[in-house]
Amino acid sequence: MKFGTVGTSWITESFIEAAEKSGKMTLNAVYSRSHENARKMADTYHAPYAYDDLEEMAANEEIEAVYIASPNSHHYEHAKLFLKHKKHVICEKPIFSNTTELEVAYQIAEENGVFLFEAMRNIHSPNAKILKQQVEEAGTLRSAMFHYLQYSSRYDLFLKGERPNIFSPEFSGGVLVDLGVYPISLAVYLFGEPDNVSYHPVMLESGVDGSGTLVMDYDGFVCTILCSKISHSFISSEIHGEDVSLVLDHVAPVNKISLVDRKTKESERLGESLHDNDMIYEIVEFTRIIETNDSEVYRKLVDLSRGVLRITENARKQNNIVFGTEK
Template sequence: MKLGTVGTGWITEAFIEAAKLSGKLNLTAVYSRTDEKAKELAHKYHAAHYFSNLEEMAKSTEIEAVYIASPNSVHFEQTITFLKHKKHVICEKPIFSNPAELEIAYRTAEENGVYLFEAIRNIHTPNFHILKEKIGLAGNLRSAMLPYIQYSSRYDAFLRGENPNIFTSTFSGGALVDLGVYPLYLAIGLFGEPKSIAYTPVILSSGVDGSGTLLLEYQDFVCTILCSKISHSVMPCEIHGEKGTFVLEDAAPISEIKFIDSHTKESEILSVPQEEQNMVYECINIAEIIETRDDSQYEKLKEMSKIVLRVTEEARKQNNIVFGVER
């Protein structure tokens, strides 16, 4: 499948490498706001075409699908442009700023006979599928602690008085939507939609959350998600049941899964080795859904994206965090 990319950051380059590794997506075109950057990226990854005009790229027959990794706040506008030109869209997380944008985009995709995906790597990995299959080993679940705490180098720039995109409401930034979505997707993928949520953030002077604690209430337990871009942690993820505990090295890409029996205290490694370039799994799964028109799997992914955006919107509303596109 002929692939185009929008964005020139490290995440775009990582996706290009994963796409090549997948053997299913062939980079044919890249976009940047300037010809110079677009040409440079195209040359580096041997793309035959480059664009600095988004509309021209969307019209081009040289791409069938596009990966979008621009600032969060422009995801929606750019996605709609490509969908209207009947191109499949893979949009980097967080897919959009709110559920209203998501519903419009899904409707536009359907009207044009194409697919829309959120690029979220952890739920496509082999180890996520192992965890989902084995979750019953823990018995009745009683609690879960899912951290994603990673100090951002861009926080230093913020402290110097600069305005990095990810720390501004103008560009729909903040810790929950940037990092918290990884453990949130993990929770939604394993436990489904929570009954209620409560979010307690540390609000920065820019009006977005630098860190926060998100509580997801389920029937018999509470899942606690910790996210931060202003501190660092090596804490693993844990899911606690009456019969045992799952210990995950990380929320993404779920590098290792250990199960500890509550009675014997014996532990077992359940995970398998994964590709170092772990975005390859989402590339493969997405390409296969498009190729085979697997609408059943597509609907499952759509539902997860909808739940995640409902949760993050409610979390923001509870704390008066308003994005620029919503003002």
């Protein structure tokens, strides 16, 4: 499948390299606001087309799919353009700023007979599937604690007075929709949508959250999610059942899983060794869904993205975090 990319950051390069390793997708075109940057990346990865005009790129009939890694606030308009030109769209997380955008985009995808995916890499790995099976067999759950706290070098720029996109409401930034969507997506994948959520952020003067704690209430247990781009964590994530606990080294990706018996304290190591670039798993799954027209699995992914976005939108509303696209 021939694909194009929107954006020339490191995440785009990681996707291109994963696509090449997968053997499922071939880079055909690169877009950047700077034609020089587009041409440079296209030449690096042997793509024939380089664009600084999105409309021109969307009209290219050789392109079958597009990977979008533009700033969060631009995802919606970019996705709509390519969907209307009957291109499958893989949009980097967070897929959109709010659920209104999401529902419109999915409708456009359906009307044009194409697929719209969110590139939420952690839920597509083999270890996520292993973890889900273990959760289903673990018996009664009572609590879970997932986290993604990673100090960002862009926070140093923020402290110097700059306003990187990820710390700007105008670009739909903030930690919850950046790092937070990884543990949230894992929770929704494993447990479904919660009955209630309560978000307690550490706000920055720019109007977005730099750190925060999200409490997700389920019937009989609570999942607590910690996320931060202004501090760092060195502890594991855990799921606590009445009989066993599951210990995860990380939520994106889950590299190691330990199943610990409450009574004996014995630990069993689970999980597979993953590719260095774990984006390969989502690429293989997305292309499989397209090639086989697997509407059942696709609908599950749509529901997962919808659920994650409902949670982050609710959490933002609780704290008056308003994005530029919503003003």
